[in-house]
Amino acid sequence: MACRQCALPFDHDAGSTICGQCMAESPGFDQAVSGLIYNDTAKSLILALKYGDRLDIAPVLAGLMLSRSRNLIREADVIIPLPLHPKRFFRRRFNQSAEIARHLIHLAGED
Structure with a gap:
């Protein structure tokens, strides 16, 4: 709980x-609403996405977020990812929050 x-x-x-x-x-x-409880498994997923170029993890995290917050997301007017500092964006070549948000919007639209 x-x-x-x-x-x-x-x-x-x-x-x-x-x-x-x-x-x-x-x-x-x-x-x-939290999509997952932050433990060693969650930490591994998040770090792999952020620093391991594992963009395949973004839809998994989006699915977990949607499963815990479906009604809240349905009521939302917008979903806004957290901005990433330009230096970090240049190093990573993607914004992990934007990737998760993109998949979240796609999955929520399939309901």
């Missing part, structure tokens, strides 16, 4: 759906 507002996972069976941190101080947004 995860916090309904910030999407951080609870480390125990919480009675509330909002974590103590969000109750104490609102994060300034209505809702966050």
